[in-house]
Amino acid sequence: MAERARFFDGRKFMWDGQPYDDEMKADEMEKQYREKGFEVQRCTEDGKVLLYSRRVTAEAVVNQG
Numbered sequence: 001m002a003e004r005a006r007f008f009d010g011r012k013f014m015w016d017g018q019p020y021d022d023e024m025k026a027d028e029m030e031k032q033y034r035e036k037g038f039e040v041q042r043c044t045e046d047g048k049v050l051l052y053s054r055r056v057t058a059e060a061v062v063n064q065g
Contacts, residue, residue, distance in 0.1 A: 002015050006043070006052050008041045013041050013053060014052060014053060015050055015052050016029070016051050019045075023049060026051060030042065030051055033053050041053075
């Protein structure tokens with residue numbers, strides 16, 4: 001079983017939960033994540049492609065009541 005979270009270059013990425021058997025399907029999903037503004041890291045484990053992603057928010061909004 002893949003780790004839910006991994007660190008790449010000191011930054012935390014979360015696994016999307018899907019082990020991809022097909023490189024082309026993994027490529028397609030990676031492209032979709034990138035188009036939505038996610039950073040993506042790819043790993044191969046037990047012959048399956050695993051995608052880890054993260055998205056950094058540009059600005060945090062804090063409501064003080």
